[in-house]
Amino acid sequence: MNFERxxxxxxxxxxxxxxxxxxxxxxFGIEYKDFLNLGDVGAIxxxxxxxxxRSGNNGVRVAxxxxxxxxxxxLENPGIDVFLRDILPKVRQEAPDTAFIANFSAGTVEDYGMxxxxxxxxxxxxxxxxISCPNVKEGGIVFGTDPRAAAAVTEAVKKNTKKPxxxxxxxxxxxxxxxxxxxxxxxADAIALINTLTGMVxxxxxxRPLLGNITGGLSGPAxxxxxxxxxxxxxxxxxxxxxxxxxxxxxxxxxxFLLAGASAVAVGAENFVHPDAVVRVxxxxxxxxxxxxxxxxxxxxxxxxx
Amino acid sequence: MLVESGSIVTNDILSDDVRCMVxxxxxxxxxxxxxxxxxxxxxxxxxxxxxxxxxxxxxREQGRILLIYRVAGKGTQxxxxxxxxxxxxxxxxxxxxxxxxxxxxxxxGRTLLIGGGVGVAPMIYTxxxxxxxxxxxxxxxxLGIRNEGELFWQDYLKDFTEEIIVxxxxxxxxxxxxxxxxxxxxxxxxxxxHIKICGPTIMMxxxxxxxxxQGIECQVSLxxxxxxxxxxxxxxxxxxxxxxxxxxxxxxxxxxxxxxxxEK
Numbered sequence: 181m182n183f184e185r186x187x188x189x190x191x192x193x194x195x196x197x198x199x200x201x202x203x204x205x206x207x208f209g210i211e212y213k214d215f216l217n218l219g220d221v222g223a224i225x226x227x228x229x230x231x232x233x234r235s236g237n238n239g240v241r242v243a244x245x246x247x248x249x250x251x252x253x254x255l256e257n258p259g260i261d262v263f264l265r266d267i268l269p270k271v272r273q274e275a276p277d278t279a280f281i282a283n284f285s286a287g288t289v290e291d292y293g294m295x296x297x298x299x300x301x302x303x304x305x306x307x308x309x310x311i312s313c314p315n316v317k318e319g320g321i322v323f324g325t326d327p328r329a330a331a332a333v334t335e336a337v338k339k340n341t342k343k344p345x346x347x348x349x350x351x352x353x354x355x356x357x358x359x360x361x362x363x364x365x366x367x368a369d370a371i372a373l374i375n376t377l378t379g380m381v382x383x384x385x386x387x388r389p390l391l392g393n394i395t396g397g398l399s400g401p402a403x404x405x406x407x408x409x410x411x412x413x414x415x416x417x418x419x420x421x422x423x424x425x426x427x428x429x430x431x432x433x434x435x436x437f438l439l440a441g442a443s444a445v446a447v448g449a450e451n452f453v454h455p456d457a458v459v460r461v462x463x464x465x466x467x468x469x470x471x472x473x474x475x476x477x478x479x480x481x482x483x484x485x486x
Numbered sequence: 487m488l489v490e491s492g493s494i495v496t497n498d499i500l501s502d503d504v505r506c507m508v509x510x511x512x513x514x515x516x517x518x519x520x521x522x523x524x525x526x527x528x529x530x531x532x533x534x535x536x537x538x539x540x541x542x543x544x545x546r547e548q549g550r551i552l553l554i555y556r557v558a559g560k561g562t563q564x565x566x567x568x569x570x571x572x573x574x575x576x577x578x579x580x581x582x583x584x585x586x587x588x589x590x591x592x593x594x595g596r597t598l599l600i601g602g603g604v605g606v607a608p609m610i611y612t613x614x615x616x617x618x619x620x621x622x623x624x625x626x627x628x629l630g631i632r633n634e635g636e637l638f639w640q641d642y643l644k645d646f647t648e649e650i651i652v653x654x655x656x657x658x659x660x661x662x663x664x665x666x667x668x669x670x671x672x673x674x675x676x677x678x679x680h681i682k683i684c685g686p687t688i689m690m691x692x693x694x695x696x697x698x699x700q701g702i703e704c705q706v707s708l709x710x711x712x713x714x715x716x717x718x719x720x721x722x723x724x725x726x727x728x729x730x731x732x733x734x735x736x737x738x739x740x741x742x743x744x745x746x747x748x749e750k
Contacts, residue, residue: 207718211737214487227720235725235732242713242721244535244561249713256720256732400534452714453527453536455489455577 181220181466186477188222190444191370191421192344193306195279197222197462198477199434202425202448203283203308203348204228204253205399206458208267210274215455222462223279224271225446226263228310229299230284231291233259239392243381248400248427249449250379252393255285260298272303281346285310289329293336300341307343309333309368312350312375324350324375327362334366346423348372349414351403356410357417364418372423372446373414374407400449401427408440415441415482429457431464438465438480487716490514492576495550497568500638503557504604505566506542511576512549520612521583521684521707521741524551525715527575528564535713536577537561538736540608540684543642551576554607554642580715581740584612584705590679591623596648598678600693602630602665602685606639608707609684613646624648626676630665630689634658666692678702682741694744704744708735 181197188198200223201209209224218224236256243250258267263282271280282299284307286292292309299307311324311333323329330347337345347363349356351374360371376397381390389395407426415422424442428434429450437445450457469477492511500506514524518541525536543552557566568574591597597616601609606629616625627647629639633656640650651668652660661668665685672678681697683690684707697704713719717737726733726746733739733746 205714205718211716211718215489236720236723240711242711242719244533248534251713251719251721253720256723258732449534449713452719453534455714455716 181463182470185469185475186462186466188444188477190223190423191306191346193223193279193281195222195444196220197465198438198444199458199462199465200225200281200423200444200446201451201458202446203310205448205451208271209278209280210271212451212455213274216459218275218278220459220462221275221278222444222458223281223305224275225281225308226283227257228255228283228285229257229260229263229295230255231260231286231295233257233262237393240390241392243390243396245379245381245398245400245402247402248398250381250391250396250398251376252391252396254393260284260295264298264301268303279305281306281308283308283310283348289332289336292333293340296337296340296345300343304343306346307337307341308346308348308372309337310348310375312348312352324359325353327358330359331362331366334363334368338367344369346370346372348375350375351406351410352378357413360414360418364420368420370421370423371414371418372425374403374410374426377403377406399427401429403427404433408436411437411442412440412484428461431461431468434461434465435468435480438477439482439484441482441484443478443481487578487580488513489575489577492574494568494570494572494574496570497566500554501635504636504638505555505557507553507555507565508550509553509574509576510550514576514578515544515546515549515551518544518551518579519583520615521608522579522581523608523715523740524553524576524578525580526553526565528568529573529575531564533561533564536715537565538709538712538715540605540707541579541611542607543611543614552610554604556604577715581736582738584682584707584741586615586619587680587703588620591620594623595677595679596623597625597680597682598628598672598676599625599647600628600630600665600681600683600685601639602689603632605685605707605709606631609682610642610646612682613643617646626672626678627651628665628668628672629653629660630685632656665689666696669693669696673700681705683707691748694748695750698744698748698750705741706744706747707741708739708747710735712736
């Protein structure tokens with residue numbers, strides 16, 4: 181891999197490649213150390229953290245769907261304090277040179293600010309604000325579907341941290357550009373999209389929903405065209421950089437997101453299937469750059485020909 | 487733990503809906519321990535996620551693993567249609583497997599292995615290991631199946647076991663009823679010191695409670711829908727009865743002490 185060609189500064193977060201492991205699909209990065217070289221990962225985005233430990237939803241939490249999967253984990257995580265005390269030091273030990281982005285959500289605007297302040301520490305290179313989890317009542321999609329609430333959360337986070345702030349948007353809205361502009365105006369340094377699309381599966385034998393939480397978030401290749409379309413729309417509407425994700429399984433997929441206007445990408449559900457996916461996608465992008473004769477990956481960003 | 491491309495050696499029919507597949511995966515075979523599992527994906531197939539399967543047996547010399555699976559959904563239907571020499575992507579070995587404790591066995595005590603339904607599969611390799619560890623003191627096996635059409639399991643188990651006690655739901659072979667119905671007789675005839683179980687949750691719960699009441703060390707192998715198999719997706723977590731910890735079945739298990747899973 182030619183790291184000169186791939187090195188990316190995303191909203192001030194310095195990465196060896198433009199490919200990150202998406203929140204909730206990459207653990208804290210260290211879970212995958214047997215399968216890939218963590219040093220070759222652009223950035224690790226942590227599992228969603230919350231003010232207190234959460235055990236998540238009951239019942240079935242993951243299910244295969246055509247071209248992807250549904251999940252309703254419900255933000256299970258050990259809580260911010262255990263993360264800072266026990267997990268972050270391990271991450272920094274195993275992956276000293278890899279950018280680490282902490283994803284978090286909270287139930288109130290004040291708690292979003294508190295979380296941002298707690299994460300404003302060495303070893304965290306940026307934060308990703310989750311206002312789009314479809315699987316929990318508090319903290320998440322409530323803020324992600326109302327532009328004023330999204331702006332309030334963004335302001336509270338910005339006020340409490342010096343780290344680059346990425347706000348992760350929900351696709352479960354009528355016009356995603358409204359949300360994107362609201363968080364840009366409120367001071368977000370970057371936007372990540374898309375989080376999962378709300379979906380449902382019914383078991384026709386039992387006539388019950390398959391998932392314990394009735395509905396869940398759809399991810400995987402099935403959502404990719406929607407994600408590419410939304411990245412393209414948001415790229416027209418805002419000036420801040422975009423982290424594109426949703427159904428990426430290979431370098432070709434990633435290049436689509438870059439052409440649509442994303443400055444970096446994240447691999448999500450595909451990590452579950454191929455635990456080396458984050459590095460393989462970066463290698464694929466590099467091979468594409470070589471093949472088309474480009475000197476740097478940034479030359480692709482927003483270059484879709486309309 | 488690694489991802490290895492494996493060639494299918496055989497993929498045969500054992501009953502209406504149960505199949506057995508031998509895969510050539512030397513690196514995984516060299517490491518696999520009883521109770522561990524693999525995540526399998528047909529890279530040319532139509533499903534997205536890998537599917538978890540307990541490792542039924544291992545031939546380290548030949549570099550092969552055996553999977554015995556029930557055709558239950560799209561993923562396993564597709565698997566059943568594959569032929570020898572076709573390639574499969576196999577991730578593993580995953581999880582931790584059974585713990586083998588020898589206390590009480592030197593005095594003539596026995597280990598009781600219990601398998602229910604397709605949960606019998608990982609107990610074959612477990613029985614093989616026990617027979618190797620204690621050749622003079624092979625395990626007793628309680629086989630809980632639906633009907634006589636599933637007696638094929640005995641062929642895999644007979645060399646590694648002292649005795650196989652069969653229960654069938656319809657009484658077409660062995661004792662009519664559930665596995666637990668055979669327990670009074672087994673406990674009266676053998677000095678059971680350890681129990682290891684893999685089967686449906688409802689079956690394991692009753693048996694584990696009985697073991698705990700009797701003060702017999704008991705381990706259960708759990709199964710739950712999972713996407714990743716390595717502790718990342720958190721699809722398969724549960725809260726430990728005693729520790730209160732959030733366990734990941736794929737990563738911390740799939741084998742747990744009974745008292746951590748079921749209420750006494």
